[in-house]
Amino acid sequence: xxxxxxxxxxxxxxxxxxxxxxxxxxxxxxxxxxxxxxxxxxxxxxxxxxxxxxxxxxxxxxxxxxxxxxxxxxxxxxxxxxxxxxxxxxxxxxxxxxxxxxxxxxxxxxxxxxxxxxxxxxxxxxxxxxxxxxxxxxxxxxxxxxxxxxxxxxxxxxxxxxxxxxxxxxxxxxxxxxxxxxxxxxxxxxxxxxxxxxxxxxxxxxxxxxxxxxxxxxxxxxxx
Numbered sequence: 001x002x003x004x005x006x007x008x009x010x011x012x013x014x015x016x017x018x019x020x021x022x023x024x025x026x027x028x029x030x031x032x033x034x035x036x037x038x039x040x041x042x043x044x045x046x047x048x049x050x051x052x053x054x055x056x057x058x059x060x061x062x063x064x065x066x067x068x069x070x071x072x073x074x075x076x077x078x079x080x081x082x083x084x085x086x087x088x089x090x091x092x093x094x095x096x097x098x099x100x101x102x103x104x105x106x107x108x109x110x111x112x113x114x115x116x117x118x119x120x121x122x123x124x125x126x127x128x129x130x131x132x133x134x135x136x137x138x139x140x141x142x143x144x145x146x147x148x149x150x151x152x153x154x155x156x157x158x159x160x161x162x163x164x165x166x167x168x169x170x171x172x173x174x175x176x177x178x179x180x181x182x183x184x185x186x187x188x189x190x191x192x193x194x195x196x197x198x199x200x201x202x203x204x205x206x207x208x209x210x211x212x213x214x215x216x217x218x219x220x221x222x223x224x
Contacts (some may be wrong), residue, residue: 018150027214029165031207042217058105070143083117
Protein backbone atom coordinates (compact mmCIF):
# COMPACT_ATOMS: atom_id res chain seq x y z
CA UNK A 1 0.00 0.00 0.00
CA UNK A 2 1.21 3.45 -0.86
CA UNK A 3 1.68 5.84 2.09
CA UNK A 4 -0.22 9.13 1.94
CA UNK A 5 -0.05 12.48 3.71
CA UNK A 6 -2.85 12.36 6.26
CA UNK A 7 -4.11 15.91 6.67
CA UNK A 8 -2.86 19.44 7.10
CA UNK A 9 -2.41 20.60 10.67
CA UNK A 10 -1.06 17.28 11.95
CA UNK A 11 2.66 17.51 12.65
CA UNK A 12 5.16 16.27 15.21
CA UNK A 13 5.39 19.44 17.32
CA UNK A 14 1.65 20.04 17.57
CA UNK A 15 1.05 16.42 18.50
CA UNK A 16 3.79 16.52 21.13
CA UNK A 17 2.25 19.64 22.68
CA UNK A 18 -1.14 17.93 22.73
CA UNK A 19 0.36 14.91 24.46
CA UNK A 20 2.04 17.13 27.06
CA UNK A 21 -1.23 18.97 27.75
CA UNK A 22 -3.03 15.65 28.12
CA UNK A 23 -0.34 14.32 30.45
CA UNK A 24 -0.49 17.38 32.71
CA UNK A 25 -4.29 17.17 32.91
CA UNK A 26 -3.93 13.50 33.78
CA UNK A 27 -1.23 14.18 36.37
CA UNK A 28 -3.46 16.71 38.12
CA UNK A 29 -6.65 14.69 38.06
CA UNK A 30 -5.22 11.22 38.73
CA UNK A 31 -4.88 12.53 42.28
CA UNK A 32 -8.69 12.40 42.37
CA UNK A 33 -9.05 9.27 40.22
CA UNK A 34 -6.06 7.03 41.05
CA UNK A 35 -7.89 4.11 39.43
CA UNK A 36 -7.23 5.84 36.08
CA UNK A 37 -3.46 5.88 36.55
CA UNK A 38 -3.01 3.49 33.61
CA UNK A 39 -4.55 5.86 31.04
CA UNK A 40 -1.52 8.06 30.30
CA UNK A 41 2.19 7.41 30.88
CA UNK A 42 5.63 8.31 29.58
CA UNK A 43 8.74 6.16 29.36
CA UNK A 44 11.52 8.36 28.06
CA UNK A 45 10.52 9.40 24.53
CA UNK A 46 7.48 7.12 24.48
CA UNK A 47 3.97 8.33 25.34
CA UNK A 48 1.38 5.61 25.99
CA UNK A 49 -2.41 5.84 26.13
CA UNK A 50 -4.83 3.10 27.21
CA UNK A 51 -8.61 3.51 27.37
CA UNK A 52 -9.66 0.37 29.24
CA UNK A 53 -12.05 -0.82 26.50
CA UNK A 54 -9.56 -2.44 24.15
CA UNK A 55 -7.70 0.57 22.82
CA UNK A 56 -4.03 1.36 23.35
CA UNK A 57 -1.45 3.50 21.60
CA UNK A 58 2.20 4.47 21.81
CA UNK A 59 3.76 7.53 20.23
CA UNK A 60 7.54 7.84 20.07
CA UNK A 61 9.04 11.31 19.79
CA UNK A 62 12.61 11.51 18.51
CA UNK A 63 14.40 14.71 17.59
CA UNK A 64 13.37 14.43 13.94
CA UNK A 65 10.34 12.12 13.81
CA UNK A 66 7.32 10.91 15.68
CA UNK A 67 6.09 7.34 15.24
CA UNK A 68 2.57 6.41 16.36
CA UNK A 69 1.04 2.94 16.55
CA UNK A 70 -2.43 1.93 17.74
CA UNK A 71 -4.33 -1.22 18.60
CA UNK A 72 -8.09 -1.47 18.80
CA UNK A 73 -8.97 -4.93 20.09
CA UNK A 74 -12.52 -4.47 18.84
CA UNK A 75 -11.51 -4.54 15.16
CA UNK A 76 -9.58 -6.96 12.95
CA UNK A 77 -7.23 -6.06 10.10
CA UNK A 78 -6.78 -8.77 7.49
CA UNK A 79 -5.13 -6.56 4.87
CA UNK A 80 -1.88 -6.07 6.83
CA UNK A 81 -0.12 -9.16 8.15
CA UNK A 82 2.77 -7.80 10.23
CA UNK A 83 2.89 -4.70 12.45
CA UNK A 84 5.97 -3.30 10.71
CA UNK A 85 4.09 -3.41 7.37
CA UNK A 86 2.00 -0.44 8.57
CA UNK A 87 5.21 1.58 8.07
CA UNK A 88 5.67 0.63 4.42
CA UNK A 89 7.56 3.35 2.59
CA UNK A 90 8.84 5.01 5.77
CA UNK A 91 12.47 6.19 6.11
CA UNK A 92 14.91 3.77 7.75
CA UNK A 93 15.09 5.92 10.88
CA UNK A 94 11.32 5.65 11.31
CA UNK A 95 11.47 1.87 10.83
CA UNK A 96 14.17 1.59 13.49
CA UNK A 97 12.15 3.73 15.92
CA UNK A 98 9.07 1.61 15.25
CA UNK A 99 10.95 -1.67 15.81
CA UNK A 100 13.05 -0.63 18.80
CA UNK A 101 10.66 1.72 20.61
CA UNK A 102 7.02 2.13 19.56
CA UNK A 103 6.07 -1.47 18.82
CA UNK A 104 7.76 -2.77 21.96
CA UNK A 105 4.86 -1.32 23.95
CA UNK A 106 2.23 -3.07 21.84
CA UNK A 107 3.18 -6.72 22.18
CA UNK A 108 0.86 -9.71 22.33
CA UNK A 109 1.66 -13.37 22.75
CA UNK A 110 2.07 -15.06 19.38
CA UNK A 111 1.02 -18.56 18.39
CA UNK A 112 4.36 -19.99 19.54
CA UNK A 113 4.19 -18.13 22.86
CA UNK A 114 6.72 -15.51 21.78
CA UNK A 115 5.50 -11.89 22.16
CA UNK A 116 5.04 -10.06 18.85
CA UNK A 117 3.82 -6.51 18.12
CA UNK A 118 0.12 -6.32 17.32
CA UNK A 119 -1.44 -3.12 15.96
CA UNK A 120 -4.36 -2.06 13.80
CA UNK A 121 -3.06 1.25 12.40
CA UNK A 122 -0.08 3.59 12.52
CA UNK A 123 1.38 6.81 11.20
CA UNK A 124 4.66 8.66 11.27
CA UNK A 125 5.69 12.24 10.68
CA UNK A 126 8.00 15.18 11.14
CA UNK A 127 7.62 18.92 11.67
CA UNK A 128 5.75 19.33 8.39
CA UNK A 129 3.20 16.52 8.09
CA UNK A 130 2.05 13.04 9.04
CA UNK A 131 2.08 10.01 6.75
CA UNK A 132 0.26 6.67 6.85
CA UNK A 133 -0.90 3.83 4.64
CA UNK A 134 -4.37 4.59 6.08
CA UNK A 135 -6.57 7.64 5.61
CA UNK A 136 -7.87 9.65 8.57
CA UNK A 137 -11.14 7.70 8.83
CA UNK A 138 -9.35 4.34 8.98
CA UNK A 139 -6.82 5.67 11.49
CA UNK A 140 -9.59 6.89 13.80
CA UNK A 141 -11.63 3.68 13.58
CA UNK A 142 -8.60 1.48 14.16
CA UNK A 143 -7.39 3.24 17.29
CA UNK A 144 -6.63 6.83 16.40
CA UNK A 145 -9.67 7.96 18.39
CA UNK A 146 -7.40 7.57 21.44
CA UNK A 147 -5.62 10.83 20.62
CA UNK A 148 -8.63 12.92 19.64
CA UNK A 149 -7.96 15.50 22.35
CA UNK A 150 -4.21 15.43 21.77
CA UNK A 151 -4.85 16.65 18.22
CA UNK A 152 -7.29 19.41 19.20
CA UNK A 153 -6.50 23.10 19.10
CA UNK A 154 -5.26 24.22 22.54
CA UNK A 155 -8.37 26.01 23.85
CA UNK A 156 -10.69 23.25 22.65
CA UNK A 157 -8.45 20.64 24.25
CA UNK A 158 -8.40 22.46 27.59
CA UNK A 159 -12.19 22.63 27.64
CA UNK A 160 -12.47 19.00 26.59
CA UNK A 161 -10.22 17.90 29.44
CA UNK A 162 -12.19 20.12 31.82
CA UNK A 163 -15.35 18.26 30.84
CA UNK A 164 -13.74 14.81 30.86
CA UNK A 165 -12.32 15.15 34.36
CA UNK A 166 -14.93 17.59 35.69
CA UNK A 167 -12.09 19.95 36.57
CA UNK A 168 -12.64 22.95 38.80
CA UNK A 169 -11.51 26.40 37.68
CA UNK A 170 -8.39 26.35 39.87
CA UNK A 171 -7.37 23.00 38.40
CA UNK A 172 -7.81 24.31 34.86
CA UNK A 173 -5.70 27.37 35.71
CA UNK A 174 -3.04 25.07 37.15
CA UNK A 175 -3.12 23.02 33.94
CA UNK A 176 -2.64 26.12 31.80
CA UNK A 177 0.15 27.48 33.98
CA UNK A 178 2.18 24.28 34.09
CA UNK A 179 1.67 23.65 30.37
CA UNK A 180 2.90 27.14 29.44
CA UNK A 181 6.05 26.69 31.52
CA UNK A 182 6.70 23.20 30.18
CA UNK A 183 6.38 24.24 26.53
CA UNK A 184 8.49 27.36 27.05
CA UNK A 185 11.47 25.70 28.74
CA UNK A 186 12.34 22.14 27.81
CA UNK A 187 15.88 22.24 29.20
CA UNK A 188 15.10 22.32 32.92
CA UNK A 189 12.87 20.39 35.28
CA UNK A 190 9.86 22.30 36.55
CA UNK A 191 9.37 22.29 40.31
CA UNK A 192 5.83 22.75 41.59
CA UNK A 193 5.37 24.99 44.62
CA UNK A 194 3.44 23.98 47.73
CA UNK A 195 0.62 26.28 46.62
CA UNK A 196 0.45 24.59 43.22
CA UNK A 197 0.36 21.14 44.80
CA UNK A 198 -2.46 22.31 47.08
CA UNK A 199 -4.34 23.54 43.97
CA UNK A 200 -4.59 19.91 42.84
CA UNK A 201 -7.31 19.81 45.46
CA UNK A 202 -6.99 16.57 47.42
CA UNK A 203 -5.18 15.11 50.41
CA UNK A 204 -5.67 11.47 49.40
CA UNK A 205 -2.24 9.77 49.79
CA UNK A 206 -2.79 7.21 47.03
CA UNK A 207 -3.97 9.83 44.57
CA UNK A 208 -1.17 12.24 45.40
CA UNK A 209 1.40 9.48 44.96
CA UNK A 210 0.02 8.67 41.50
CA UNK A 211 -0.02 12.38 40.66
CA UNK A 212 3.59 12.90 41.69
CA UNK A 213 4.67 9.84 39.67
CA UNK A 214 2.85 11.09 36.57
CA UNK A 215 4.39 14.53 36.85
CA UNK A 216 7.89 13.07 37.27
CA UNK A 217 7.49 11.15 33.99
CA UNK A 218 7.36 14.48 32.13
CA UNK A 219 10.12 16.22 34.08
CA UNK A 220 7.93 18.03 36.60
CA UNK A 221 8.89 17.58 40.25
CA UNK A 222 7.22 18.52 43.50
CA UNK A 223 8.92 20.99 45.82
CA UNK A 224 8.96 20.56 49.60
